[in-house]
Amino acid sequence: MRLNIGEWVEQGVDWLATYADGFFQVMSTGIEGSVDGISGLFLWPPAYVFIIILTLLAFWVGRWSLSLLTLIGLFIIEALGYWEPTMNTLALVIISTLLSVIIGIPLGIACGKMDRLSSIVRPLLDFMQTMPAFVYLLPAVTFFGLGIVPGVIASVIFAVPPTIRLTELGIRQVPHDMMEAASAFGSTSMQTLWKVQLPVAMPTLMAGVNQTIMLSLSMVVIASMIGAQGIGAEVYRAVTQLKIGQGFEAGLAVVLLAIIIDRFSQHSLKKRNTQKQGA
Amino acid sequence: MSIINVNGVTKIFGTQEQRAFTLLQQGWSRERLAKEKQATVAVNQVSFSVEEGEIFVIMGLSGSGKSTLVRMLNRLIEPTAGEIWLKDRDISKLNDVDLRQVRRKTIGMVFQKFALFPHRTVLENAAYGLEIQGMPKDERYKKASEALGLVGLNGWEDKYPDELSGGMQQRVGLARALANDPDVLLMDEAFSALDPLIRRDMQDELIALQQKMHKTIIFITHDLDEALRIGDRIALLKDGNLVQIGTPEQMLMEPADEYVERFVEGVDLSKVLTAAHIMRRPETVSLDRGPRVALQLMRDIGISTLFVVGKDKSLQGVVTAEQASEAARSGQSLQDVMTTDIPVVSPDIVLNDLFALSGEVKLPIAVVDPDGKLLGAIVRGAILGALAGNVPNGAIAEETEGVKPDAAQHR
Numbered sequence: 186m187r188l189n190i191g192e193w194v195e196q197g198v199d200w201l202a203t204y205a206d207g208f209f210q211v212m213s214t215g216i217e218g219s220v221d222g223i224s225g226l227f228l229w230p231p232a233y234v235f236i237i238i239l240t241l242l243a244f245w246v247g248r249w250s251l252s253l254l255t256l257i258g259l260f261i262i263e264a265l266g267y268w269e270p271t272m273n274t275l276a277l278v279i280i281s282t283l284l285s286v287i288i289g290i291p292l293g294i295a296c297g298k299m300d301r302l303s304s305i306v307r308p309l310l311d312f313m314q315t316m317p318a319f320v321y322l323l324p325a326v327t328f329f330g331l332g333i334v335p336g337v338i339a340s341v342i343f344a345v346p347p348t349i350r351l352t353e354l355g356i357r358q359v360p361h362d363m364m365e366a367a368s369a370f371g372s373t374s375m376q377t378l379w380k381v382q383l384p385v386a387m388p389t390l391m392a393g394v395n396q397t398i399m400l401s402l403s404m405v406v407i408a409s410m411i412g413a414q415g416i417g418a419e420v421y422r423a424v425t426q427l428k429i430g431q432g433f434e435a436g437l438a439v440v441l442l443a444i445i446i447d448r449f450s451q452h453s454l455k456k457r458n459t460q461k462q463g464a
Numbered sequence: 465m466s467i468i469n470v471n472g473v474t475k476i477f478g479t480q481e482q483r484a485f486t487l488l489q490q491g492w493s494r495e496r497l498a499k500e501k502q503a504t505v506a507v508n509q510v511s512f513s514v515e516e517g518e519i520f521v522i523m524g525l526s527g528s529g530k531s532t533l534v535r536m537l538n539r540l541i542e543p544t545a546g547e548i549w550l551k552d553r554d555i556s557k558l559n560d561v562d563l564r565q566v567r568r569k570t571i572g573m574v575f576q577k578f579a580l581f582p583h584r585t586v587l588e589n590a591a592y593g594l595e596i597q598g599m600p601k602d603e604r605y606k607k608a609s610e611a612l613g614l615v616g617l618n619g620w621e622d623k624y625p626d627e628l629s630g631g632m633q634q635r636v637g638l639a640r641a642l643a644n645d646p647d648v649l650l651m652d653e654a655f656s657a658l659d660p661l662i663r664r665d666m667q668d669e670l671i672a673l674q675q676k677m678h679k680t681i682i683f684i685t686h687d688l689d690e691a692l693r694i695g696d697r698i699a700l701l702k703d704g705n706l707v708q709i710g711t712p713e714q715m716l717m718e719p720a721d722e723y724v725e726r727f728v729e730g731v732d733l734s735k736v737l738t739a740a741h742i743m744r745r746p747e748t749v750s751l752d753r754g755p756r757v758a759l760q761l762m763r764d765i766g767i768s769t770l771f772v773v774g775k776d777k778s779l780q781g782v783v784t785a786e787q788a789s790e791a792a793r794s795g796q797s798l799q800d801v802m803t804t805d806i807p808v809v810s811p812d813i814v815l816n817d818l819f820a821l822s823g824e825v826k827l828p829i830a831v832v833d834p835d836g837k838l839l840g841a842i843v844r845g846a847i848l849g850a851l852a853g854n855v856p857n858g859a860i861a862e863e864t865e866g867v868k869p870d871a872a873q874h875r
Contacts, residue, residue, distance in 0.1 A: 365540055366579035370593040370644070371568035379598070384583040 198324045209328045216280060216334045224276035232268045236260060247452035253449060256442040267416055267438040274405050274415035274442065275332060281340035281401040284442045286394060293352025293393070294378070303353060310346040318343055318407045320438075326411050333415075336408030344400035351393025355386025391454040398450055402443050416442065467647065467680050472518065473510050473546030473556075475532050475704075478503030478875070480806035481544045489490055494703060506532040508704040509546070516647075519674055519681045521695035523688065529704035530684045534650050538571045539563060550648070568597050572641030576653035578633045580625040586612065586636050593644040609748075610824040611643035612636070614673060631662035638670075642677075651683045655690065667694050688728065691715070692736050700724055712736070733851050739818060740811035742850040743831045743840025748773045751780050755791035755798055758783055771825060771838055772802050779838040782806045782827050808832050811839055815847055 202209075227235060236259045243252035262271050296303040318339055325335035359382050367377040385388075405417030416438050423432035476484045484503035497503045509527040514520040524530040535541040537548060539555060548555040553656065558566060572593070580589050588595075590611050594604035603854075612618060615635040625633055634654060641649055645866075651670075655663045671694055674681055685691050691698045692712040700707045700715065700723075708720035716736065719725040749758045749770045762785055772780045782801035791801040807821055807829045821829060822844055823832055828841040 238804075331586070362575050362577050363581065365535075366575055366581075366640075367536055367575070368572040369540060369567060369650075370596060370640075371564040371566075372596045373564070376596045379590070381581060385581070387583070411637075425754035 198327055202327050213329045213334045216284075216337050217332065220273075220276045220280050220333050220337065223279055224273045227272040227275060228269060232263045236263065242355075243449065243452075246449065250446055251452055255445055258445050262438045262441055265434050265438055267419060267435060270414065270416040270419050271277075271438055271442055273333075273445075274417060274439075276403075277337060277340065277408070277413065277415055278398065278402050278446065281344060281404075282394070282398050284337070284341045285345040285348050285397045285401065288341070289348030289393070290352050290390065291396065293349040293357055295382075295391075296349065296353040296384075297356025306349065310349060313342050314346050318404065319410075320405065322411055331412035333408075334412045335411050336404070337414030339408055339411075340401040340404040343404050344397045347396035347400065348393040351396070352386065352390050355389030355393075356382055358389065359385045371394045388454070391450075395447065395450045395454070398446055399443065402439070402446060404437065412422065465516050467516040467551060467682075468514040469547075469549040470513065470537070470683075471547040471549065473533070473536055473548060474505070474508040474544045475529070475536060475541060476503050476505050478543045480668065487546050505673060507536070507701075507706050510701070510704075510706045511546075512532070512699055512706065512709055513575060514648075514680055514682060515696075516680055517674075517678045519671070519683055519694050520695040521683045521685060521691040521698045522701060523685055523691045523695075523698055524701035525686055527703075528701040530686075530701050531652055532704075533701065534652055534682060534684050537648075537650060538567055538573060541651070552783075568593065568644060570646050571648045571650060572644055572646035573650040574634070574637045574641050574654040576656055578625070578630075578637045578638075578657070580633055580636055582625055584624075585621065586617065586623050586625065589625065589636050590639040590643050594639055597644075607645075608639070608643045612640040614642060614677075615639045629662075630658050631666060634658060634666065642673075642679075649679050651681060653684050653686070656685065656687065663690070670694060689735065696741045700727065713741070726844060734816040734819075735814055737815050737850050738811060739809050739813045739815075739829075739831045739838070739842060742815070742846045743811070743842050744846065746771045746830070746838055746841040748777075748838065749783070749798070750775070750875050751799060753798065755783075755788045755796070755801070758788045758798060759785065759792060762788070771841065772798055773838055777838055778836045779806075779808070779830055779832050780804070782830075784827075803827070806830055809842075810834070815850060818847055820840070 219324045230238070236256065238254045239259060240256045243255040262268060292306065296306050321342055322335060322339050325338045329335045329338060363381055363385065364377065372380065405413070405415055407417070407419050409415060409417035409421040416435060419435035420432060420439065423429075423435055474485060474488070476488070478484055478501065482501065484497055484501050484505075487501065488505060488508070494505045494508070495666060497505060510529075510533060512520075522530045522533060532541055536543045536554070539558075543556050546556065550566065553562075553566075555563070555566065580727065581592065581792060584592070587605060587608055591604040591608035594607055599607075609618075609621060612621060612635075615638050617632065617635050617639060620628065620632065625636065628636065634657075637654070655666050658666060667690060670681070673679075674741060683691075692715075695712055697709060697711055698715050699709045702723055708715065708724050710718070710720075715724060716728050716733075719728055728850050747761070747765055747767060747770050749761055749772055751772055751774050761782040762768060763768060768785045771784050774780055780799075781804040783798055783802040787803070788798070790796075791798060806827055807825045809818065809821065809829055809831055811831050811833065818829070822842070828844075830838060831840040832838055
């Protein structure tokens with residue numbers, strides 16, 4: 186006997202592609218427009234002007250070491266000639282992170298409050314994280330066509346689980362007596378959420394968002410296989426043409442971008458906390 | 465006037481609370497319910513009332529249901545059965561909106577592990593209850609500052625809870641509850657997480673605060689010393705059942721059953737019993753009498769010293785048999801020969817503090833009220849006798865009448 190799950194999935198995908206086409210069109214236009222808008226914004230000033238802006242921003246969120254890292258890292262990327270694809274990638278990462286946060290945090294909060302929902306969502310997340318990305322890349326192409334949009338979708342599917350999981354964890358970790366105190370003083374459940382649960386869960390939640398950022402960055406090479414422009418496409422091209430040196434250069438640009446984004450997000454989180462503590 | 469009336473309140477944990485409660489009423493035991501129905505009777509049909517302005521202590525060992533009981537008073541835990549009257553409203557029947565109003569305005573709570581919000585400053589913590597009522601910032605910060613002032617935390621408003629010591633954190637917890645100006649304060653093991661010295665200070669301060677603000681306080685503790693120190697009345701819980709309610713003295717002197725007796729057995733009497741407990745009726749002679757009258761009185765009663773008092777019963781001095789006969793021989797008055805430099809204590813001094821004094825002096829110790837009126841006398845044997853468990857019954861009876869009006873200072 187053979188299970189025909191594959192056939193069912195194909196039928197399902199076909200059905201969606203036929204009947205939900207309008208919905209996918211709208212989504213596609215929206216995502217493509219925002220990615221293009223952001224990368225256009227980043228590429229609008231000359232590269233060195235934008236590097237200086239980011240360096241100053243780095244000084245504001247972090248310390249001089251972060252701004253030095255930003256300055257040197259971005260300068261190397263520019264000098265390697267990967268400025269434009271890097272900015273495209275950055276736009277892709279920003280949009281997929283934004284989408285992940287918009288989907289992940291409310292879902293994580295809901296899972297933190299509802300055990301039943303949590304027990305449904307958890308295996309789904311396992312599925313999303315372990316299913317090889319190529320497998321859902323194909324249906325994404327069916328729905329959204331080639332280009333940046335299926336790349337964003339694939340990134341979100343792959344990157345949203347940590348935000349959901351860690352938001353849920355953060356909500357569940359709020360000590361019981363704090364919850365009791367909140368209700369003993371007559372908080373509504375919304376007040377408890379906004380004034381107690383979310384602020385207390387914030388560090389855990391932000392760790393999840395940081396993971397999401399890094400995971401969506403790690404999707405850029407895979408996304409380039411379905412036509413998403415960006416630094417991943419450079420890596421992919423170099424690899425398929427067996428250009429070792431070029432591949433290494435493009436890979437280095439990915440690493441530098443990853444390090445800078447990671448430190449940025451960690452520092453902005455820390456800044457929040459120290460502002461709270463030191464005020 | 466009683467402000468809270470709890471009537472037959474019961475909490476059963478388990479999947480079939482109501483069914484289990486029916487069985488409980490039919491006479492099933494706690495053990496049988498646990499075994500056959502997997503239902504835990506945490507609080508079993510408890511009734512009591514709390515007077516306005518008193519500190520009512522609910523005491524019991526862990527697992528006795530005291531925390532569950534106090535949480536039913538503001539319905540952090542829903543009662544399985546019973547009524548909880550706060551003035552003229554039955555809390556157990558309030559809908560969510562009304563319950564929230566009661567929690568916001570009428571009942572404040574202080575928690576064992578403080579339960580402060582770590583992301584808020586001391587001031588923001590204290591203002592939390594007002595903030596969720598939608599009070600404007602200036603106004604709620606003003607009230608929160610006042611509450612912090614009451615607990616002695618002025619100048620700490622901008623700190624975060626983790627920058628404060630345990631004792632100070634609990635002051636914030638107390639200020640947070642006081643800022644709403646509730647009529648009733650629930651304190652769940654509020655001082656149990658503090659070290660003993662800080663704990664004593666907090667107890668003293670709570671008593672002082674209560675005298676100033678006249679809140680009704682329901683205080684949960686597992687610590688008998690604490691209960692005896694701060695409680696106007698104490699309710700003792702065991703396995704969810706109310707075993708005894710009474711004043712600290714009653715719990716010690718007239719334990720309702722063996723359990724209470726065992727519970728209070730280990731108590732350090734020297735820290736609980738006061739001068740008022742062990743003093744005897746003083747033998748006195750009026751200042752305007754002559755030495756011969758004094759000698760006659762001594763002979764009649766068979767003692768060698770008398771307290772000399774004025775018309776208003778104010779203590780003037782002590783006269784011994786030798787002094788009286790000396791005066792009789794030389795024609796002096798009692799005033800000329802009596803000793804005026806005598807040991808004097810207030811009725812609320814604990815035995816522990818009496819030891820040192822009793823070792824130094826030969827004369828009986830006089831117990832006087834703040835106006836200098838003589839209340840009683842402590843002879844040397846009485847202190848040791850009391851520690852051995854022999855408290856003169858007459859003294860207690862007298863004390864419960866005579867000292868009651870001073871109950872506020874009597875701790």
